[in-house]
Amino acid sequence: MTISFMQIYPAKAVLALALVEQRVTWLETKRIEQWERSHYLSRYNLAYFENAARLGRLWGLFEESRLVASAVLLDEDPRWQDYEKAPAWYVHNLASAVDKPGAGAEFLHRAEMKARELKKQFLRLDCRTGAKKINAYYEEKGFLYTGECEEPFYKGTLRQKKL
Structure with missing residues (x-):
């Protein structure tokens, strides 16, 4: 089985949206507060x-x-x-197929390898403050707590992994 990490072209963007929609439904069924359906999908x-x-x-x-x-x-x-200005990749909208456990972790691993190739110093992301399961997941993957961010409808925990 061939696994590849690559850029997605506009014609295939609908596939990424489908993963996000699938993940929103999964988050709701698991009672994980991360992406509120109406706000997030709009x-x-x-x-x-x-x-x-x-x-x-x-x-x-x-x-x-x-x-x-x-x-x-x-x-x-x-x-x-407000944080260290260093070459980094900022991960947003990470979603994986619900029937493929480990796909999100593999995506992060491949992104990390590609980021190193591109001379990035950090892989950075945020997730909803107070969402214990997702914060624990990223902590386990080596993304350390760095701070907080706040926007209308969202308060997030900033996490980064030094490469």
Whole structure:
């Protein structure tokens, strides 16, 4: 079985959105507060993912031709403006297929390898403050607590992994 990590093109952005929608439903059934359906899906819609793909920022983990995990990887993130200015990739909208345990972790591993290749010093992300399960997951993956961020409708915990 071939597993590949690559950029997703605009025509395939709908696949990333489908993973996000699937993950939102899964989060709801597990009672994990991370992505509130109406707010999240209205902001992170097909146009958002297509634009990220056009800009070369939408990445995917493929098993053969099936997308099993995806995220938007940014070089800058305003949520981190008060922190060390260092070359980093900022992980947003990470979603994996619910029937592929470990796909999210594998995506993060591949993103980390690619970030090192690109001379990045950190892999950074945020998740909802108070969401114990997702914070514990990222802690287990080596993403250390760095601080907090706040926006309308969202208070997040900033986490980073030094590469």
